[in-house]
Amino acid sequence: MPAAIYPVERASGQSLQKTSFQASAPFSPDFDIRADVAMVYGINDDGGEFEKRVKGYRDKGYEVQFMTGIAWGQYKDYFLGEWDGKKHLDEGQMMQNGQTIWHGENVPYIVPTANFLSYMKTHVKRAIDAGVTAIYLEEPEFWARAGYSETFKKAWQKHYGFPWMAQHESPEATYLSSKLKYQLYFDALKEIFTYVKSYSMSIGRNVKCYVPTHSLLNYSSWQIVSPEASLANLDGMDGYIAQVWTGTSREPLFYNGIKKERVFENAFLEYGSMVSMTAPTGRRIYFLTDPIEDWQRSWDDYKLNYQATFTAQLLYPMVNRYEVMPWPNRIYKGKFKVEGMADKQTIAPAYATQMQVMINSLNSMPQSDNKLNGSHGISVLLSNSMMFQRYPTHKGYEDPQLSNFYGMAVPLLKHGIPVSTVHMENLAGNALKDTKVLIMSYANMKPSSASEHKHLADWVRAGGVLLYYGQDNDPFQQVKEWWNTGENKYNAPSEHLFKLLSINSKANTGGTFKFGKGTVYITKQDPKDIIMTANGHQKFIATVKQAYETGAKAGKFLVKNNFVLERGPYTIAAVLDESADSKTLELNGHFIDLFDPQLPVVYKKIVTPNTQAYLYDLKRAPGKQQTQVLASAARVTDEQRGKKFYKIIAKSPDKTINSMRILLPNKPSTIKVANADGALKVNRSDWDAASHTLLLSFDNFSQGVNVQINW
Structure with missing residues (x-):
């Protein structure tokens, strides 16, 4: 009598849209990483043939989506006049010296015009017609150092109704220039997403719209303006990809007076800022990691920083969707340095195996209500206006490495506090519900409306503890804005906030003030001083500890590493x-x-x-008596369980090595491994009696490897 068979399909039928990757290259078995979704990049990229590339991935079982740049891309037919008979290189972003900012040859960063958006609609229409289920318009980026082209000047006149002002001439002009850059890309995405929704629905489909974007922290640090949080207000916008990876997170930070790379810490804060941007909006978010990065480094460097960023993303248990890598062809076929070797090398088999174990684990990574260990409820306030003050600087006021933000966050992180961030733009959405102590400054950002102060005051009145840091002497305090126009005559936005908190002129010297059930601590120090000077964080940590334990009565302030x-x-x-x-x-x-x-x-x-x-943790394995693959450098499907056997199909890129640990009821008697061409060699099979697990290793094949284990 044959053994009972219990078929289980882990990766069949409807896509879970849980894991994805972006690739411009056509499908290849050499980088067939078996995520749920393949985001095919660019209509004109990699030799064109977009529909053929889409079909190549779809035929291999991927759900196919479309990604392209909104600020740059392979749009030479537009820029060089092939599309409408006119050249459009004059629409590039231009610096003060008259030079265009280029992303590549004949690929400028663009000032989005009505004509360019008409061109982009032809790209998204072609993608929709090819059957993609989602559109990703990535990196809506306007460089802070740009803003001098005739195209931008015309947009200024149309938006503001008065002539263009050179942004280097005053803080006022810088602020207005940045706000316009922000608005131009907000409007651009709104128009194209509206088109995507209307066109796709007209043919009986609902194509989703996403924005892959760097974090607010990175764009501010790199002096780029992008719509960020406001995009969640668009009806047709379904979510984001948080583009955080080694390349962004290795931007040096100050701490204890020392400027250096702190990759894990920066990644943790970058991912956190993306969570705080999206959480109150209900929009979907994917976290990106990259096993390498854009700049040439060594494989050892890539591995260490990949582990750091990968760990940082997993410390946010509310997110369980991931872009597991960009450009897999670059990772599997690229050559990079190896310590002690003269010639560049392709990826080491061991690193490829480790990487594949990591990305395949994400297919089963659950959301969780569990919390990171440590004292929760401490947040730092953020605003999109951080991007508006970065370049150019005025009157000698500098904020090196965005230290006016990091000064409020890095010391807490270094003391083991799971500090979070809160976006001012989300205050109306109950964004402070889990915050006991809120730390803020207007040295590096400004409030967009008086209503944001009302939300803060209401929160303090109800028992919140607010820590305000800043001398309020940066030149952007005096830009013409709501706090100093009309009936408002405040020298700085903080004066308006303090008035709502019933704090009088004594705020000029700092101190501690009660308001309703809450408390306000005012320190007349810019946050950058906390981390740019040796031991500058000690008083700050003591103040936060007092605010947390005594002011908020939130429990013990747990210092750890x-x-x-x-x-x-x-x-x-x-x-x-x-x-x-x-x-x-x-x-x-x-x-x-x-x-x-x-x-x-x-x-x-x-x-x-x-x-x-x-x-x-083997003790926490789901259904821990059940035969199953616990970890694998391949995607496992087509499981069949019998009383005396276990069958699976394992798929992963060609020319890589699978390592998998399998939970079994008994030590195997026979192990058979084969692909379509016949039996394969078992590289390793080690039985661990204590854990009842088998370590099994064999060469991977994109077409799939059939594994049968008998006992």
Whole structure:
């Protein structure tokens, strides 16, 4: 009598849209990473043949979507006059010296015009006609140093109704220039998304619209203006991809007077700012990581920083959708440096295996209500206007490395506080409901309306504790805005806020003030001084501790040097350097080490400062008596379970090595591995009796490998 078979299909039928990647290159078995979604990039990219590229991925089982740039792209037919008979290079973003800012040859960063948007509609229409289920218009970016072209001057006159002002001549002109740049891309996305929705619905479909964008922190740091949070107000906008990766997170930060790369810390804050931007809006968000980056580095560098950014993204348990990598062809076929070797090398087999274990784990990464260990409820206030003050600077006031923001956040992170951020634009949406202590400054941003102050005052009155830092002497305090026009005669926006908080002129010297059930701490110090001077953070930490424990009565302010989170069977951990102590973190249990391509079973994991760990806890395996793959460097489908056997199909890129750990009821008696061409060699099969798991290794194939285990 044959054994009972219980078929399980993990990756069939309707796509979960849980994992994705972007690629301009046509499908290749060499980078067939088996995420749910392939975002085919660009109509004209990689030799064109867009429909053929779409079909290539769809035929291999991917849900296919479309991504292209909104501020730049392979649009040479537009710029060089092939589209409408006119050249449009004059629509590029221009600097004060008259030079265009280029993304590539004949590819300028663009000032979005009505004509350009008409051209872009032809691209999204072609993508919709090819059957894509979503449109991604990435990186709506206007450089702060741009704003001098005739095209921009015309847009200024139309928007403001008065002649263009050179942004380098006054803070007022800089602020107006930045607000216009912001609005131009907001309007551009609104128009194209409206078209996508109306056209797709007219043919009986509802194509989704997303914006892949860097974080507010990165755009502010890199001196770029982008619509960011306001996009969530668009009816036709369905969500974001948070473009955070080594390239953004390695931007140096100050701390304790030292400027250097702090990749994990920056990534944690970048992902957090994307969460705070979207959480109150209900929009979908994907987190991006990249196993390499745009700049040429060594493979060792890529690996260490990939682990740091990957860990940072997983410490946000409310997000469980991921763009697992961009440009897989670059990762699998590119050549980069190896320490001690003269010639550049392709990806090492061990790193490819580790990377594939990591990205395949994301297919089963659950959302979780679990919280990161530490004192919760401390937030730093953000605003889109951070981008408006970055360039050019005026009257000698500088904010190196965005230190007026990071000064309020990095010291807390270094002390083990899971600090969050809150966007001013979302205050009306109950964005402060989980915040006990809010830290803010107007040294680096300004409020867009008086209503934002009303929300803050109401929150303090109800028991919130507000910490305000700043001397309010930066030149943007005096730009012509709502707080100093009409009936308002305030020298700085903080004066209006303090009035609502019933704080009189004593605020000029700082102090502690009660308001309703809440408390306000005012410190006449710009936040940048907290991190740009040695030991400058000590008084700040003491003030936040007092505000948290005494002012907010929120519990103990727990100082530590680590973060640990459990999500389903996964344990994610990071240990900080430059912290209150230099202790290692010891995790005890029954784990699979997912950062090790050999997938060893370990009972103790030591995590040292400035490193991270990613573990699978065998005791928390779902249905832990059930035969199953716990970790794998391939996508597993077509599971069949019998009383004496287990069958699967494993798919992953050609020329890579699979490493998988499988939970079994008994030690295997036979293991058969084969593809369509016949039997394959088993590279390794090790039985671990204590965990009842089998480590199995064999060469991967895109077409699939059939595995049958008998016992």
